[in-house]
Amino acid sequence: MREVITVCIVEDNKTIRDSLTLLVNDSDECACIGTFEHAENAIRSIPELLPDVVLMDIGLPEKSGIECIKILKPLCPGVQFMVCTVYDEDQKIFDALSAGANGYILKRSDSDSLIKAIVDLHSGGSPMSSDIARKVVLQFQNNRNPDRTQFGLTQKEAEIVQLLAGGLTYSQAAETANISPKTIKKHIYNIYEKLHVKNRVEAVNKFYGRI
Secondary structure, three states: OOOOEEEEEEOOOHHHHHHHHHHHHHOOOEEEEEEEOOHHHHHHHHHHHOOOEEEEOOOOOOOOHHHHHHHHHHHOOOOEEEEEEOOOOHHHHHHHHHHOOOEEEEOOOOHHHHHHHHHHHHOOOOOEOHHHHHHHHHHHHHOOOOOHHHHOOOHHHHHHHHHHHOOOOHHHHHHHOOOOHHHHHHHHHHHHHHHOOOOHHHHHHHHOOOO
């Protein structure tokens, strides 16, 4: 039997919250186990529910979605957080990623893309809407080139981090770097060990000096 991905939704707009709930429950891969209108309710309940994935709006009343992620991430480190928002400003994107978001998708994304993003996130990816991925790439390109030697990364490991920063999946990065999926898994393990991080978002942020 296929594993069902459990999802919680944090969204203050009832119409959007109900639409997202219906979309998740109508899919074969996912099931919604909790919805929350305010950050405070989410902070109380999500550590008990421990869903696989949380869809998090940014523009919540009182505490923002970014603040909510920052509080929840240490409480439930195994939960994957994906921002689902209308905001595509550079600062909000990087604030969310720095707070611990594992993915960032815009609400205007179609239903198939949203479900695919949830599945990808649960599988270890860091899905982003194409507009968001482009902004991330441009931001990193505009930054100074990081010094890979300060982390002890090899040239190939640094190349892989840069590919991941561009939004590529592990398999896409392996193909681009002309290495096998087995080899890239070994490189990813070494990268995480050298950067002292646990996932690709932390690795990218650490490599580019954002944390």
